[in-house]
Amino acid sequence: MKRSKRILLSGLVGTMLFACGTQTKKPEAEKESVVVEQAVEKTVSGNYVTPDYFKRSEGYDWVGIKVSQQDEKQLAISVRSRADKKRPTCTWDVTAREISEGVFRAVVDGKPVLFAFEGDQLTIKAEKAEDEGVLYFYCSGGATVAGSYQKIAGELDPEQVDQTLFSQVLQLQGIGFHVSSKMKEGKNWLTIAPFGLEISNRSVEHEMDGQVVWAEVEDLNSDGSPEVVVFIRNEETTKGTVIAYSVNNRKSMSDVYFQDIKFDSSINQGYEGGDEFAIVETTLSQRFPIAGTNKLRQVNYEMVNGESSRVFKVKSVNEFERP
Numbered sequence: 001m002k003r004s005k006r007i008l009l010s011g012l013v014g015t016m017l018f019a020c021g022t023q024t025k026k027p028e029a030e031k032e033s034v035v036v037e038q039a040v041e042k043t044v045s046g047n048y049v050t051p052d053y054f055k056r057s058e059g060y061d062w063v064g065i066k067v068s069q070q071d072e073k074q075l076a077i078s079v080r081s082r083a084d085k086k087r088p089t090c091t092w093d094v095t096a097r098e099i100s101e102g103v104f105r106a107v108v109d110g111k112p113v114l115f116a117f118e119g120d121q122l123t124i125k126a127e128k129a130e131d132e133g134v135l136y137f138y139c140s141g142g143a144t145v146a147g148s149y150q151k152i153a154g155e156l157d158p159e160q161v162d163q164t165l166f167s168q169v170l171q172l173q174g175i176g177f178h179v180s181s182k183m184k185e186g187k188n189w190l191t192i193a194p195f196g197l198e199i200s201n202r203s204v205e206h207e208m209d210g211q212v213v214w215a216e217v218e219d220l221n222s223d224g225s226p227e228v229v230v231f232i233r234n235e236e237t238t239k240g241t242v243i244a245y246s247v248n249n250r251k252s253m254s255d256v257y258f259q260d261i262k263f264d265s266s267i268n269q270g271y272e273g274g275d276e277f278a279i280v281e282t283t284l285s286q287r288f289p290i291a292g293t294n295k296l297r298q299v300n301y302e303m304v305n306g307e308s309s310r311v312f313k314v315k316s317v318n319e320f321e322r323p
Helices: 028-032 051-058 129-136
Strands: 005-009 034-038 046-049 063-069 074-081 092-100 103-108 111-118 121-126 147-152 166-172 175-184 187-195 204-208 211-218 227-233 240-248 252-257 276-280 283-289 295-305 310-321
Touching: 046 051, 063 121, 063 147, 092 111, 111 129, 121 129, 166 211, 175 211, 175 227, 187 227, 187 240, 204 240, 211 276, 227 252, 227 276, 240 276, 240 310
Parallel strands: 092 166, 252 310
Antiparallel strands: 005 034, 046 063, 046 147, 063 074, 074 092, 092 103, 103 111, 111 121, 121 147, 166 175, 175 187, 187 204, 211 227, 227 240, 240 252, 276 283, 283 295, 295 310
C-alpha cells in the first residue's frame, strides 16, 4: 500500500531533544518524534501510542499498538500496554484486511472492527456503534481498545511494555480459550487457558521450538464441543507444527496428537519448511513448497479418535503449481 509519507525524525538539532530535556522546553511528545511532510512512499507499519505514553516517566499508564504489514492487504496488529508497575491494561493480537484506502477491518467475535490510518494517527472503533462492547473485552478496569493513537519513531519503551509475545481469545459454542505466549528464562512458552467448561478450566503450558503464528477454534468432529488449534513456526528453519486441544462433552479438554511431518515418508518428500496452516470447515490443512520444483503440496487432516487420544489423520494430499 503506497501513499505520501511523513518521515519521522528523531530530532531537529542532532540529538539535543533527547538530552534529558536540558536544551528545550518542548513537550515530551515532540521529543519522541518530529514529523515532516515528504512526497515519498509510506506504509502504516510502526508503533502508535495513547497520549499518556509521553508522560510515562511521571508514572502514567499507557497503551501502545504495534502494526506490521503481513502482505499488501493485511496487517498484524498487537495491542500492548505498560506492565512494569501493574498488570497490563490491554493485551490483544488480531489481523485486519484493507477495505479502502487506509482503512482495515477485522472481525472480532463476529463483530467488524475498523482500523483507520490518516497521517500519523490510528483510530480504532467498532464498525457499528452497538458493537463497541467487543473492544472492552481485551482490557481490564473498564478500559477499551477503541480510541485514537499517535505514531512514534522507534519501538515502544522496552523497560515498560508488556513482554507478552502473543495473545488471542477465541470462543465457540459458549466455550472459550485464551491463547498466549511469553518468554520464560530464555524459552518460549505457550499457555492455553480454557473458560466455560463444566468441570475443569485448568490451563496448560507447552515449551515451543518456535513462535505462535495464529490460532483458530472450530468444532472439528461436529460433536457440539470445540477444538482449539495453535499454529507454531520456527523462524530460523521456517518449519511449522500445531498444538491442539479438544473439548470432551463440554466438560474438560485433552490434547490432540499431531505427528511431525518428518516421521511420515508418504508426505514429507521435498519438505524443507515454509509451512502454512489453516482450518477449512472441519479440516486442518497444511501447505508447503516442494523443494526443487515449482509446486506446492497440501496435506489435509481430519481429527479422529485414536487409541488413547484424538489424533490428526491424513485425509488427502494434493499438489499444484505455485501461483
